[in-house]
Structure formats: structure tokens, C-alpha cells
Amino acid sequence: MMYETVMDIDQLLNRLYAYQPEADLGMVRKAYEFSARAHEGQTRRSGEPYVKHPVAVAGVLTSLKTDVTAIVAGLLHDTLEDTVATADELQKEFGKEVVRLVDGVTKIGKITFRSSEERQAENFRKMVLSMADDIRVVIIKLADRLHNMRTLEHLKESKRHEIAKETLEIYAPLANRIGIGWVKNELEDLCLKHLNPDVYETLRVRVAKRDEDRQQYIQEVRALVENALAENGLVGTVNGRPKHLYGIYQKMKKQSISFEEVYDLTALRIITDTKMNCYALLGVIHSLWRPLPGRFKDYIAIPKSNLYQSLHTTVVGPKGEHVEFQIRTEEMHRVAEYGIAAHWKYKEQGRVQDKDSKAFGWLRQFIEWQQDLPDNRQFMDSVKLELFHDVVYVFTPKGTVKELPKGATPVDFAYAIHTEVGDHCVGAKVNGKIVPLKHEVSSGDTIEILTSPNQTPHKDWLKFVRTSRAKTKIKHWIKSEEQKRSLEIGRRLLEAEFRRHGLAPSQVSKSDALLELAKQEGYATIDELAAAVGFGHVATAQIVGRLIAPTSEKSTAPSESGPVSKVASGRGTAASVQVKGGRDLLMQLSRCCNPVPGDKILGYITRGRGLTIHSVECPNLGALDYDRDRLVEVEWDTATPGQHAVNIAVIAEDKTGVLANVSSAIAESDANISRAEITTREDRKAELDFVVEIADTNHLSRVLKAIERVDGVITARRLRSWRGKA
Ligand code: MN
Secondary structure, three states: OOOOOOOOHHHHHHHHHHHOOOOOHHHHHHHHHHHHHHOOOOEOOOOOEOOHHHHHHHHHHHHOOOOHHHHHHHHHOOHHHHOOOOHHHHHHHHOHHHHHHHHHHHHHHHOOOOOOHHHHHHHHHHHHHHHHHOHHHHHHHHHHHHHHHHOHHHOOHHHHHHHHHHHHHHHHHHHHHOOOHHHHHHHHHHHHHHHOHHHHHHHHHHHHHHHHHHHHHHHHHHHHHHHHHHHOOOOOEEEEOOOOHHHHHHHHHHHOOOHHHHHOOEEEEEEEOOHHHHHHHHHHHHHHOEEOOOOOEEOOOOOOOOOOOOEEEEEEOHHHOEEEEEEEEHHHHHHHHHOHHHHOOOOHHHOOOHHHHHHOHHHHHHHHHHHHOOOHHHHHHHHHHHHOOOEEEEEOOOOOEEEEEOOOOHHHHHHHHOHHHHHOEEEEEEOOEEEOOOOOOOOOOEEEEEEOOOOOOOHHHHHOOOOHHHHHHHHHHHHHHHHHHHHHHHHHHHHHHHHHOOOOHHHHOOOHHHHHHHHHOOOOOHHHHHHHHHHOOOOHHHHHHHHHOOOOOOOHHHHHHOOHHHHHOOOOOOOOEEEOOOOOOOEEEOOOOOOOEOEOEEEEEOOOOOEEEEEOOOHHHHHOHHHHHHEEEEEEOOOOOOOEEEEEEEEEEOOOOHHHHHHHHHHHOOOEEEEEEEEEOOOOEEEEEEEEEEOOHHHHHHHHHHHHOOOOEEEEEEEOOOOOOO
16 A cells, blocks of 8 residues: 555654655654653554554654644654653643643543443544544544554454444544545455455455456556647646455445446546646547546536545446546645645644635534534434434433434334334333334434333334334234234134034034145144134135035035125125015115115115115215105015124224134124224224124124123224214
């Protein structure tokens, strides 16, 4: 790399002198000697004398071309924390400003981003405050972290992972935010190396191989560009670009594409003298080779938020290969590499000049926030949202951080803690206030989940949860619960049907004959068959009919009288209605009011669909009143009794057994259940909807009374589709 580690003080002084000849080199040497003395006897994990570390950190600072004060502070950055040296001593030898910088770096070093929320918030604030107060503190800290990452292999694996994760989550985004591109890239590559060594090594080898294969091609393109520039009287240096392995890895992961697809292009950078010549150069490139549509980006006219500027374009180069160009001025290159450090003009006190502070509006905003938001938590929200936008970080009451996707709700949080917590959550407190379960949580929120053993997952939750974990768990629960309930209902229905036909349920339920029948129907066990009955997929009459068919021909007859599947569709037959005057008409019972014998009825002659029988109370009939000619008087034919399907709605306490008891109450009133559906409401009541076959209104009221006698039932009523509309 272009920014290799500085190994000793002479090398450091040379580097500083190279860009700042007027610098006080004596002061730098003095700081080195102070640091070496203070750290005397201390060694790094590598076994080297400790002072090599501060020298290397100061070396990184020369790569960033910082001022002498920052370099002196870099040399001394660990003396307050790790040696007997005091702030007073430092101040006497090097002045107030250096002490302030070293102190700031020491404070940031104490931040553990893994600790409790309050500490995180407080420390994050300190960190940003120190940054707003003097950005050099953060730059020194980044240099410190960079050298630690460069020498991470000397630590044991768990520690390496811990530091690399923190770097990836906090320091690399920070470096990016202040625009120090190469530090961000190197930090990320080092993180990849330690967190995912196999991937790192594979990519490193492949990139090296690829670059080797490409050398000749790159030379060819370079020569062509340089010739063209000379012909047009333009200056510019053409270079390859350092490879960012983590960037390649991210692209492969995000877009699920292969290494070849990501890396199948030659990338070159041209640095020229003026902004105007950037565009002139772009014109030259585009006249040499055809640009790829959609790949031109003008970051000069519209700089990135971290002030990055360049022109980007991709062209179809020699041999039809894609070549990507970045075109920028020397100054733009400095900003891309050094970010905020490139802009910072150090005057006394390390304050920024007005012109530059305007450019870093976001930084000024931090200072303003600090004044407006006395609450740490709120402050941390703002800061974190700046750094991370796709995720929110929330806290358990004990201060453990949970990462959730943006838009997540307390239910997602509950499932992130434990399935049991999710399954039984009834409410949540966010920062001490009760919120609805679909409330959207924000970064920094402390969330407490309220649970109740009676609570169960709700279908509605699927509408607002964001994590796939929560979705999966809720669906799983609903499915297994439906299975359980169907089995329970199915068993009851079958038992009632057996009894009706004089069969002993206890014997039949376990009989080989029933198992055989289940298998014929495609179910592995009797329970599966019962569940299918409970779901309404199989009719009880169908089963009982086939069970008793071989032994007695006669007994099949009653089961044929009311094929359940037909009744279950909710439509009754109109065979038992007589029309006064004896007109021969096609008839059907209306679906809207679904009249049964006992209800007062009227017929309405529809166009093309014959006679529809309505209940006289039906509001639809009222609407048809204008066409009186079409109304016909009809009455029930009591001579030929039949089965009629009605909808019954039952509200009951949502407790175990209620359902089964209601089902058997219906069955014991000689009514057949052809369909049952259960919904749990939010007030912990259950709504049971049945389709029941009854003979007439008298039979119906007997059934309703029987249901209402069941313990736990609140109301039972006949449901008609027009109810509620009226
Ligand atoms: Mn250090």
C-alpha cells in the first residue's frame, strides 16, 4: 500500500518534513523521547517495545498530513492511560492543546460500544463532542485503531473478533463519514481478514492473479490515454487503483454475483490540474471509446455528503473490455483520501476556518444537537441514525442491545428475545410508556415486553412484524393451533355422528375399520382424518356412511338424505317451498337472509334465475319493493321436512374446552355441524362461527338455547349476512 507503517522516529521526521518543512521537528523528537521513557519496559503483544505503536500512529497521521500538534499528541496518546505520566507533566512539556487531544483520545478509548445503553449514550456523546470540539481527537483515534488493526494477529481469536466487529460497526463508518476513504477501506479489509479469513485470502489471491493477468492490458490503455491527452494538450497522470477487497466482497454478497462479475473490469484513475480539464479529459476518453449508458456520474457538480468529488465513467475499451475511469483534480484526490483532514486548516486552538466549517454542516449540526437535546438517549438516536440507516438499535431493560430492521415493532423485539416472550406478549412499554404492539421502535428505545400466559400469537401480527423470525414463529403457532383445534372439533363431530347411528364412539374411534377408511381417504392416521373433518375437508356423513355400509344396506339411507358437502356450501334446497297458485318456477333460497322453515317468507321472481325465496324481514326484499309485480306469496311445505344450513355465531370466553363443549351441545340437539371456524379476539374472547344443519326455526332455537347453557358461552345467535348492514 501507499501508506506503509512508519517504523522509527527518523522516518517519521522525514515524512513530516516532506509536507511541512517549517514544522517544529525538535518538539516531535522531544515527544518521542518522552513517550519512549514513559513506556519503557512495556512491550506489545508482538514482543516489540511499546513505543513502536505511538510512532506508527504518528506515522499514520503524517499520511493524513496533519499538523505537528496532532503528531505530538499521537506520539503521546497512550501515556495518560498506560503510564505514570500525568496531565500536568504533559502540559508543562507540550502545552494545553496537546493535553486536551491526548485526554480526548484516552476518553474515546474507554468507550465500550457493547455496554449498557446509558453508558453507550453518554460515551457516544463524549466522543462526538470531542470530535466537534476538535476533530483531531477523532483522527488520532482512527490512526490508533488503524495501527491496532494492522497488528491484530498478535491477539487471541476472541479478542480479534471483538475488536474487528467494533471497528466494522463504529470506526469504519466514522472514517467514511469524515471522508477518509483509504482509512475506511483499509479498516474494512483488515476486519474482513480477521472476521472471515478464508474469504479474505481467496479474494486476495484472486485479485492479485487478475491484476497480474491484466498488467499488459492496463499498460496498453494507459498508453492510449496518455497519447490522447498529449495530442489535446492536456496534463494528467493515469494510475491503477488500490483494491478494496471488502468492497468486492460486499458487492458479491449484496448482488449475489460472482467474483468475475464484480471484478470483470479494469479500473483506472486520472488526476489532472483543473476542474475544467476533468470535463475536457472526459470528452477525450469518450471520443476514444464508447461510454456505457447509465454509468456516467458527475460527483463534481454534485459532491457526495462527505465532500467526495470525481467524474466516473465506464467505457467499452480495447478488445471490447469494460474500463472504468475516475477523473479528478489533485485537490479532489486529497479530499477523497483525507476527507475532513484535507480541509482542516489549523489555526490556533485547532478551530476550523469559517469556509470549511460551512462545508461540514453535519458536524455543526452535532454541536447544535448537543445544545438542543439534553437527553442522552435522544442525542444518541440522532448520532446513530447518522451512522446507520437500515437498522435500529434498541435496548432491553437490562441494557442489552438488540439490532432490528428499521420499522420493527415490539413484537419483533419480543421474538428476538425468546419465542415464549413473543408468543405471550400482550403489550410493550417503550421508554416507560405503554405503546401498541404495532408501534414502530426507534434507535435508543428501551423496550419492556409485557406478557400474559393466556396470550397467544395473533394473525394480525403478521401485518406489522418486520423480522422473518417473528413471521415464522407466528405462522408456526397459528398452524399448529389450527391443527389442534381441528382435531378437537373433528373428533367431537365424528363421535356425535357415531352416536346418531348407534355406534359406540369409544370403540369406533379406535377401530381398524376407521383407520382403513382414513388411509383410503389419504390420511395416515385416524387423528389426521379427524383433523380433516374439523377443517371441513371431509364430511362426517361420508365417513359414517361408508363405515356402516358393508354391514347394513339400509342404514346408508339417512346419510344420503343430507350430503354435508352440499349443505356446507351455505345454500339450502328450495324443494320444501310451495308457491301459492302453483306456478312452476325454478326456486332457490336467497343467500342474503337464508330463510329456514318457520321464517316468514316471500318469493321474488328474478330475471333468468327463477324464484328467489327471501325472509320477509330481509332488507334486500325491501329494496326490491318497487317491483311489486314480481313478488309472489310462498309458504313452507311442512310435509317434506329437510335439512337447512344456518350460520350461528357464538361469543365465548377463550378457554380450553369451550369449543368442544359447544360442538357437543350442538350435536346433542340433533343438529349437524358442517363447518366451524374459530377466531380469537383481542379482548380474549373467542368467536365461534358454525354452519349448522337444522330442520326449522324451532329446532334452531333449541340449538341456540343448548349452546347458551354451555359454561363460558356469552351469546349464541343466528347470523345472517345482512345483519349489521341494517
Ligand atoms: Mn494506542
